[in-house]
Amino acid sequence: MFVVRGAGTYGLCRHVIVSRWPASRLYSTKTYDPLRILFCGSDEFSIASLKALHAYHLKQPNRIASIDVVCRPGKRVGRGLKKIRQVPIKETAEALSLPIHEIDTFTGWTPPVTPNGPINLIIAVSFGLFVPPRILNSASYGGLNMHPSLLPDFRGPAPLHHTLLAGEKLTGVTLQTLHHKSFDHGTVLSQTPPPGFEIPNPDFCTVPELLNLVAPKGAQSLVDGIKDGLFVPPIQDAGWRANEATDNLRHASKIKPEDLHIDWANWTMLEINRRNRILGPVWSKALVTSNPSDGPLTFQQKRVILTETEEVEPPKGCDSLALVPGLPFANAPHPVEPKKGRALHVFTRDGKVLRINKMKVEGEPVADGLRAAIKARMFGDRSFQSEGVEFTAFRNPLV
Known part of the structure; x- marks a missing residue:
């Protein structure tokens, strides 16, 4: 930080503290072991986060030692179910030369042991499968989740759709811990500052357009959380939306x-x-x-x-x-x-x-x-x- 001296009221000396960092990052970065990440994802929102983590891994291998990717198996589609449609994130993981694990259930499945040691952090972004306590407890740093809404509002699998259906003009992203019992009930580690960022042309915005807006913001927030070690105990709750109008919280249920x-x-x-x-x-x-x-x-x-x-x-x-x-x-x-x-x-x-x-x-x-x-x-x-x-x-x- 910089210290600036100047004449204050009545000629007294004053000290002005000017930070190099935004107000949201005035805490000191926590130390942690090199991360061996198990990244669970599926779609374009999770792809943005995976790419950002991989770029940080290449830049700071002492912070992220490895990334393994978990995705759902491809589904048979089309006439006669002869074609297999792969989950989008699989192609990205292959392009980044990352190890891939295709599973449809965590039952009976054990996280891999990397050349550097066992997995120590689970990250789930738009995954769809619930990560059970057995898997979370096996990772020394537990789990993280990036969610494209201002939690606890719009908990659920379709937050982008329900944000637009509700006619919202503001939204945000939330980095939280993975809860041991429920989706989207973890501790909020960081969140878009109030009141959130604007949705461009909310009366005409489509889901792909909103996705293009929130995906890079979510990816950056996740990487910032990794840099600052927000997952290292003791964890601090940084959520603010829970203190506002909690009687009107909406569930972002699956679109049917x-x-x-x-x-x-x-x-x-x-x-x-x-x-x-x-x-x-x-x-x-x-x-x-x-x-x-x-x-x-x-x-x-x-x-x-x-x-x-x-x-x-x-x-x-x-x-x-x-x-x-x-x-x-x-x-x-x-x-x-x-x-x-x-x-x-x-x-x-x-x-x-x-x-x-x-x-x-x-x-x-x-x-x-x-x-x-x-x-x-x-x-x-x-x-x-x-x-x-x-x-x-x-x-x-x-x-």
């Missing part, structure tokens, strides 16, 4: 197909557009009829994926129709074939109009929204006329 199932009775246009942007094409269910030429008329509920939609102004006259949210309608009387200017629309809960440009009915290819609805025989015999324009309301609302 049902999270894209439109709740027409409760979702506004904003919510539908947000989920479509963050999670992918939303879907609903519709009642379709059998082909009369095939015999007696039957009804079947099928999933319809709204692959291309947009918010539009209500077609002239349709705003006077007493249509419930989720009930599709078209500006065409009893349509048999779609014609230019005709389109499939649906009201949302807040009275706005969603135009379905492309739609995939279960068992059919993606097609123009109105054409797909006609082919699936979703239309009925309810006809309305308003302001000289005739409309067809479809037989049943989407559910």
